[in-house]
Amino acid sequence: MSTENIKVAVRVRPFSQREKDSNAQRIIDMDGVTTYIKDPAARPGEEPKKFIFDHSYWSHDGFKEEKDGYFSPATAKYSDQTKVFNDLGRGMLTNAWEGYNCSIFAYGQTGSGKSYSIMGYGANKGIVPRVCEMLFQQIKENPKEGVEYRVKFSMLEIYNEQVRDLLTKKVKGKAKEGLKVREHATKGFYVEHLTDVPVGNYRDIELRMDDGNRNRTLAATKMNDHSSRAHTIVTVNFEQIYKKENTTKQACINLVDLAGSERSKQTGAVGERLDESKNINKSLSELGNIIKGLHDKASGKRAQLNFRNSKLTMLLKNSLGGNCKTVMVAALSPAAENFEQTLSTLRYADRAKSIKNVAKVNESETDKLIRELIAEKEKLLAELKDAKANVTVGYTEEDIKRMKQEQEAEIERYKEEIAGITLSWEKRLEEARKETEEKLREEQREENAKKRFPHFYNLNEDPLLVAKIIHIIKAGSHRIGNNGAKPQPEIPLYGRSIAREHGVVCNTRNGVTIKSLKGKIRVNGVEMNAGQEIQLHHQDRILFGEYTMGATMVPNLFVFHHPKEEEELINQGKKHTEISYDFAVEEIENNIDSGEGGDEDNLALLKDEIIHLLPLVEDANAMAAEFNKSVGFEVTLIPAMFRGKESGPTEVYVKMHNMENDNEFYWGKNKFLDRQCSMQRIYEEFEGTYNVEKDDDPFYEPPDTENLIGLVSVPLVALAHGRTYDEKLTIRNYEANTVGYLAVELTAEAGDVKEEEKGQVKEGNIDPKEMIGKDIAIRINIKKAQNLPVKYNKVWCKYKFFKMKRPTTTNPTECVAGLFDLKYKKRHKYEAQQVTHEFLSYLQDKTLMIEVWGSQSETVMRQARPRTAPGPLNMGATGSLRRASFSIDGTQTDGFAGRSTLKERAANLGGATGEACTVQ
Numbered sequence: 050m051s052t053e054n055i056k057v058a059v060r061v062r063p064f065s066q067r068e069k070d071s072n073a074q075r076i077i078d079m080d081g082v083t084t085y086i087k088d089p090a091a092r093p094g095e096e097p098k099k100f101i102f103d104h105s106y107w108s109h110d111g112f113k114e115e116k117d118g119y120f121s122p123a124t125a126k127y128s129d130q131t132k133v134f135n136d137l138g139r140g141m142l143t144n145a146w147e148g149y150n151c152s153i154f155a156y157g158q159t160g161s162g163k164s165y166s167i168m169g170y171g172a173n174k175g176i177v178p179r180v181c182e183m184l185f186q187q188i189k190e191n192p193k194e195g196v197e198y199r200v201k202f203s204m205l206e207i208y209n210e211q212v213r214d215l216l217t218k219k220v221k222g223k224a225k226e227g228l229k230v231r232e233h234a235t236k237g238f239y240v241e242h243l244t245d246v247p248v249g250n251y252r253d254i255e256l257r258m259d260d261g262n263r264n265r266t267l268a269a270t271k272m273n274d275h276s277s278r279a280h281t282i283v284t285v286n287f288e289q290i291y292k293k294e295n296t297t298k299q300a301c302i303n304l305v306d307l308a309g310s311e312r313s314k315q316t317g318a319v320g321e322r323l324d325e326s327k328n329i330n331k332s333l334s335e336l337g338n339i340i341k342g343l344h345d346k347a348s349g350k351r352a353q354l355n356f357r358n359s360k361l362t363m364l365l366k367n368s369l370g371g372n373c374k375t376v377m378v379a380a381l382s383p384a385a386e387n388f389e390q391t392l393s394t395l396r397y398a399d400r401a402k403s404i405k406n407v408a409k410v411n412e413s414e415t416d417k418l419i420r421e422l423i424a425e426k427e428k429l430l431a432e433l434k435d436a437k438a439n440v441t442v443g444y445t446e447e448d449i450k451r452m453k454q455e456q457e458a459e460i461e462r463y464k465e466e467i468a469g470i471t472l473s474w475e476k477r478l479e480e481a482r483k484e485t486e487e488k489l490r491e492e493q494r495e496e497n498a499k500k501r502f503p504h505f506y507n508l509n510e511d512p513l514l515v516a517k518i519i520h521i522i523k524a525g526s527h528r529i530g531n532n533g534a535k536p537q538p539e540i541p542l543y544g545r546s547i548a549r550e551h552g553v554v555c556n557t558r559n560g561v562t563i564k565s566l567k568g569k570i571r572v573n574g575v576e577m578n579a580g581q582e583i584q585l586h587h588q589d590r591i592l593f594g595e596y597t598m599g600a601t602m603v604p605n606l607f608v609f610h611h612p613k614e615e616e617e618l619i620n621q622g623k624k625h626t627e628i629s630y631d632f633a634v635e636e637i638e639n640n641i642d643s644g645e646g647g648d649e650d651n652l653a654l655l656k657d658e659i660i661h662l663l664p665l666v667e668d669a670n671a672m673a674a675e676f677n678k679s680v681g682f683e684v685t686l687i688p689a690m691f692r693g694k695e696s697g698p699t700e701v702y703v704k705m706h707n708m709e710n711d712n713e714f715y716w717g718k719n720k721f722l723d724r725q726c727s728m729q730r731i732y733e734e735f736e737g738t739y740n741v742e743k744d745d746d747p748f749y750e751p752p753d754t755e756n757l758i759g760l761v762s763v764p765l766v767a768l769a770h771g772r773t774y775d776e777k778l779t780i781r782n783y784e785a786n787t788v789g790y791l792a793v794e795l796t797a798e799a800g801d802v803k804e805e806e807k808g809q810v811k812e813g814n815i816d817p818k819e820m821i822g823k824d825i826a827i828r829i830n831i832k833k834a835q836n837l838p839v840k841y842n843k844v845w846c847k848y849k850f851f852k853m854k855r856p857t858t859t860n861p862t863e864c865v866a867g868l869f870d871l872k873y874k875k876r877h878k879y880e881a882q883q884v885t886h887e888f889l890s891y892l893q894d895k896t897l898m899i900e901v902w903g904s905q906s907e908t909v910m911r912q913a914r915p916r917t918a919p920g921p922l923n924m925g926a927t928g929s930l931r932r933a934s935f936s937i938d939g940t941q942t943d944g945f946a947g948r949s950t951l952k953e954r955a956a957n958l959g960g961a962t963g964e965a966c967t968v969q
C-alpha cells in the first residue's frame with residue numbers, strides 16, 4: 050500500500066494570435082515550482098498571489114519551432130512536451146509496471162491548453178500518445194520469461210451526463226451511448242458494455258484513437274452538439290500474467306481530458322450554448338465539490354462526498370482519494386482577460402494538492418480473477434431477469450412479446466461477453482488485429498484516394514476533430530442528402546437543416562461543380578440560390594445547411610481539396626495555407642453582416658419558424674398541464690443585440706416561464722425541439738406518476754441559468770469634450786420594457802496636457818479637435834443598478850469599449866430586492882495613446898452598450914404580475930399580441946389576424962434603450 054498526495058502541475062501556454070493582436074497583458078509568472086498571478090485591477094504596489102505546486106511549467110515563451118513543428122526550448126525556463134512527459138508520464142508508467150492504477154487529468158478553462166498537454170497537436174505529442182508508445186516500447190525491450198502482457202484500450206466521452214463509447218458506433222443496431230455506470234465491490238465504478246479492445250502495439254492504439262475521434266466528430270454533427278465540449282476518458286488496461294505463479298498484476302491507466310467550463314460567459318451565450326456549458330459545469334462543479342470535500346477531510350474537517358452526483362465523479366472516484374496514483378495538470382491562460390478563471394483554476398489545483406490517495410498493487414490469482422468476472426456478469430444477468438419478470442403486470446401481450454425478445458437479446462449479449470472473457474487472449478488479440486488490419490487497409494485506401502481525387506474534408510473548432518470526415522468525389526455525379534433519402538445519397542450528411550435532396554456535386558473533365566437543390570449551401574460564405582450551379586476550386590469552403598449566428602459549433606462545414614489544382618498552385622510557387630475553422634466561420638458571418646439575405650428573407654424565415662414552432666409549443670403547454678408542471682412556454686423573438694451579439698438577424702426563441710418561482714428562461718429553437726422530443730417520449734411512456742430525475746427532466750431549468758436582463762446605451766460624446774458623464778440610465782429588455790436603472794460614470798483624462806491645463810480638461814471646455822494626438826484615459830465606472838426584477842440574485846455587466854475584441858465583464862454581484870451595488874470604483878480604465886480621428890468620431894457618434902446579466906434564485910419574493918400561464922406566442926414589445934394576431938408583411942398567419950407586423954416590432958426594438966432619467 051502506498052499513501053501519497055495527488056501530484057499537481059500547472060502549465061501556462063503562449064499568447065494566442067488573438068491575444069497578441071490585442072496586446073494582451075500577461076498576468077502569470079513562474080519561478081521554479083512557484084507560480085505568481087497578478088490581478089490586472091490591483092492597486093499599485095499590491096503583491097501578486099503566489100502558489101506552490103509539484104511542478105510549474107513555463108511554456109509561455111522562450112521556445113523555438115523546429116522544422117517538423119515541434120516547440121523546443123530556447124531558454125532553460127521553457128518546458129516542452131518532452132519535459133512534461135519525463136516528469137509526469139514516465140512516473141505513471143513505472144507505477145503501472147508495479148501494478149498500481151494511475152490517472153492523469155487536465156483541468157482548466159476552455160482554450161487554456163488541456164488538450165495540448167494531454168493529447169498534444171501534430172509534432173507536439175502529448176502525454177497520452179507518449180505513455181502508450183513508451184509502454185509498448187518497454188514491453189518489447191524487457192520481455193520476462195513466462196510473463197504474458199495484455200494491453201486493452203477504451204475511449205469514452207461524457208457529454209450532457211451521457212456516457213458514449215467512442216470505439217464502437219453500434220451494438221446490435223443500437224448506438225452505444227447512454228451507457229450505464231455501475232459499481233463493482235472491489236474495482237469501483239465502471240462503464241457497463243464499454244468496448245475494451247485488445248491492442249498489440251502503439252499503431253493499434255493510434256488507429257483506435259483516430260476512430261474514437263472520428264466517432265466524436267460524427268456524433269457531434271448528428272446530434273447538433275459539441276463533442277469538443279465533452280469530457281474524454283481514455284483508459285489503458287495493462288495486465289502482466291505470471292503463468293508459472295498463476296498471478297496477474299493489473300494496472301488501469303486513466304487519461305482524462307476535461308472540457309472547459311466557462312465559454313458561455315465570454316461569448317455572451319443564451320439558449321443551447323448556455324445549456325450545454327451548464328451541463329459541463331454540473332460535472333465540473335461536482336468534481337470541484339469532491340476536491341473541496343477531500344481537501345476539507347485532509348485538513349481534519351467534516352465533509353460529505355457524493356461521488357454519485359455526476360458520471361464524471363463516479364468514474365474518477367478511484368483517481369480521487371482511492372486506489373490510484375494521480376497527477377493533475379492545471380492549464381493556465383496567461384492573459385489578463387482570463388484573470389478570474391485562471392485564479393479559480395489555481396485555487397482548484399491548490400486544493401487538489403492535499404488529496405491523499407491510497408494505492409495498492411493490484412495483484413491476484415489469475416483463475417480467481419476470471420471467476421470473479423464471470424460471477425459479476427452472472428449476477429447482472431440474474432438482476433436483469435428479475436427486473437423484466439417483475440414488470441409484466443398491466444402490459445399488453447404485444448408489450449410482453451417485445452420485452453421477451455429484448456430480454457433474449459440481452460441474455461445473448463451477456464453470454465457473448467462471458468465467452469469473451471474466457472476466450473484465449475491470443476484469439477481476442479487475433480480478432481482485434483484483423484479488425485485493425487482492415488482499418489489500416491481502409492485508411493490506406495482513403496489516403497490514396499485523397500491523393501488522386503478531389504474531396505471534401507470537415508472543419509471543426511477542435512483541431513483534433515478536423516479532417517475526420519472525408520467525402521471522395523470520383524468522376525460522375527454525387528447526390529448530397531440526409532439519411533431519409535432513397536436510395537442512400539453518395540454523400541450522406543446529418544443534421545436538421547439537411548434536406549433529402551440537398552444538392553449534387555459533379556466531377557467531369559471540366560472540373561468539379563456543385564448544385565444547390567432543396568437545401569441551403571454556402572460557398573466561401575456566400576449562399577447559393579436554389580438550382581444554382583457553380584464550379585468549385587481548391588480550398589473553397591462549403592457549408593451545407595443553415596448557419597446559426599453565434600453557434601458554438603457549425604456542423605457540416607467542409608473544405609474542398611483538389612489535388613491537381615493544389616499541384617498547379619505549388620508549381621506556380623504559391624504558398625500553401627491551411628484553412629482554419631475560425632476563418633471559415635468568420636467568412637460566413639461577414640457575408641451575413643454585409644446585408645446578404647436582407648430583411649425580407651429574414652422575415653420569411655422567421656415566419657416559417659414561428660408557424661413550425663407554434664403547434665409544438667401548444668403541445669408542450671398541454672403536456673406541462675397534464676404532468677402538473679407549473680411551467681408555460683411561448684414563442685418570442687429576440688434581436689441579435691439581446692443575444693449578446695453585435696449584429697445578425699432576429700431569431701425565434703421559446704420563453705419558458707416557471708410559475709412557481711417566476712423564473713424565465715430563453716431556449717433557442719434547437720434546444721426547445723430537443724426538449725419537446727423528450728417531453729413527447731415521456732408522455733408516451735407516462736403511467737400516472739411523473740418520475741423523472743431533475744437532470745433528465747425536460748421541464749426543468751436550473752435557476753442559476755444566465756439571462757441577459759437588458760441593455761443600457763451610454764452616449765460617449767461628453768468624453769470628446771473632456772467632460773464627465775454621470776447618469777442613471779434605463780435598462781431595457783428585449784421587449785423594450787424598462788427593467789431597471791443603471792448608474793454609470795464615465796470620465797476622460799488627457800494624459801499629456803500640461804499641469805495647468807488639467808483643470809480645464811476636467812471642466813469639460815475642451816474642443817474635441819484638441820484631443821487629437823494626445824494621450825487619454827477613459828474610466829468606466831458602473832456604480833449600481835436599481836429596480837431590477839427581484840428574482841435576480843446575482844447580477845453582472847458586460848461591455849466592449851471601442852475596438853476591444855472581448856467584452857469586459859464585472860464580477861457577479863449579489864443583488865438584493867432588485868438592487869446591486871458595485872463595491873469597486875474606477876473598475877475599468879481604457880488608455881488611448883495619441884487619440885486618432887477614428888477614436889474621436891467613436892466618442893462623438895457612438896454609444897457604449899452595457900449588457901446587464903443575471904442569474905435567478907429558486908425562491909423569490911414575487912413582484913406583482915399577472916399569474917396567467919403564457920400562451921404560445923409572445924411578440925414582446927407590443928405586449929397585447931399574446932394569443933392574438935400578427936402579420937408579416939401583410940401576410941396573415943393561420944388563425945392569427947394581423948395587428949402588428951414583425952417589421953413594426955423590429956422598429957419598436959431599435960433604439961429603445963438608454964434615455965437618461967431620474968430615479969428616486
Ligand SMILES: Nc1ncnc2c1ncn2[C@@H]1O[C@H](COP(=O)(O)OP(=O)(O)OP(=O)(O)O)[C@@H](O)[C@H]1O
Nearest residue numbers: 062063108158159160161162163164165170308309
Ligand atoms: N504549451 C503550449 N504551447 C503551445 N501552444 C499551446 C500550448 N498550450 C496550448 N496551446 C495552444 O492553445 C490553443 C488552445 O489549447 P487547447 O486546445 O489545448 O485548449 P483546451 O484547454 O484543451 O481547450 P478546450 O477546452 O476548448 O478543449 C491550441 O491552439 C493549442 O495549440
